[in-house]
Amino acid sequence: MSQHLIDDVDYRILQQLIQDSTLSHKEIGQQVHMTGQAVGARIRRMRELEIIEGYTVRWNPGKIGQNVHAFVTVFLASNAAHPVFLAFAKEDRRVEEIHKVSGEGCYWMRVRATSQEELSTFLDELLGYGNYKISLVLSQIK
Amino acid sequence: MSQHLIDDVDYRILQQLIQDSTLSHKEIGQQVHMTGQAVGARIRRMRELEIIEGYTVRWNPGKIGQNVHAFVTVFLASNAAHPVFLAFAKEDRRVEEIHKVSGEGCYWMRVRATSQEELSTFLDELLGYGNYKISLVLSQIK
DNA sequence: CGATCTACTTTCATGCAGAAAGGATTTCAC
DNA sequence: GTGAAATCCTTTCTGCATGAAAGTAGATCG
Secondary structure (H helix, E strand, O other): OOOOOOOHHHHHHHHHHHHOOOOOHHHHHHHHOOOHHHHHHHHHHHHHOOOEEEEEEEEOHHHHOOOEEEEEEEEOOOOOHHHHHHHHHHHOOOEEEEEEEEOOOOEEEEEEEOOHHHHHHHHHHHOOOOEEEEEEEEEEOO | OOOOOOOHHHHHHHHHHHHOOOOOHHHHHHHHOOOHHHHHHHHHHHHHOOOEEEEEEEEOHHHHOOOEEEEEEEEOOOOOHHHHHHHHHHHOOOEEEEEEEEOOOOEEEEEEEOOHHHHHHHHHHHHOOOEEEEEEEEEEOO
16 A cells, blocks of 8 residues: 555566566566566566565475475474574574464474475474474465 | 486576576576586476476565465364365465465465455455464564 | 487577667646 | 656667577497
8 A cells, every 4th residue: 555666567567477477578568568678677666676576486395305394383482492493493494484473373484394204303303492383284275 | 205306406406596587597507517508408307397387576565565464274164164165265365375284274374465454354254164263474584 | 339318518590688768748846 | 838857668779598409428228
């Protein structure tokens, strides 16, 4: 809302890029009735405003053996445990994403591993910092 | 594991692309000691194997007013509720991601909204399908 | 040993991205 | 109303990336 950082055309360009960032500016331009250069300028502007943070690939961890996918809610007892836990989580390769949350627990994490054992040893390490509750992902729907 | 779909070089290329998919094949090639064309061939292969599913952008929903970010665990009472709930969730713009999980609840969702009110009305709609538990994201750490 | 396969490099053509310059439209002060 | 400035677009042009094709080196196997 508020000062309208982006207009409708920007939004449509952004949606196209989210779907497929390899589309040429020209192709996007056909959708929004502009030349590729005009689209390029708008994209550049969104990059400068950090609405667009970067370009990346969607990929399938399961295809390279990362078959275990879990959501872990972390409960930390003492205040002192937070920084050391965060250092661990930021560093650990198996933690793909972590957020501080209000509601249940202190932190929420997405964890990926190649096997139940790897997950299990991860959870053992995690116990060094606090308690947790885990949900295993059965299938992604969206 | 198993039949080693990708080797170490593929993995390094993939990591580079995850970090920044605008890197030219040539630049990636310098990292892995190959020509850009060889890198291109490996990337093409990973696309065909659907290890790489597509190209997209990382973006910041907060910058365009999507400031509310929450994780919702959904509990469905009857079996009959599942398909109708899933149809709702797949369709709804505010549901960014949804997974079937084992552990607590039936489904886990990532929800984004522009305001507490919008989240609130979303949750009211959700009550039509089952119960839920919600965690509000305070800050993303990783 | 020779055939085949795989994965790389070299060479080449198409076309995209970004810079620069020019034009149309809006906004604002006076 | 008029001129200045800002904004946003189009047109033009250059460099470079991508992808195809052909050639080469090394591994595998009968």
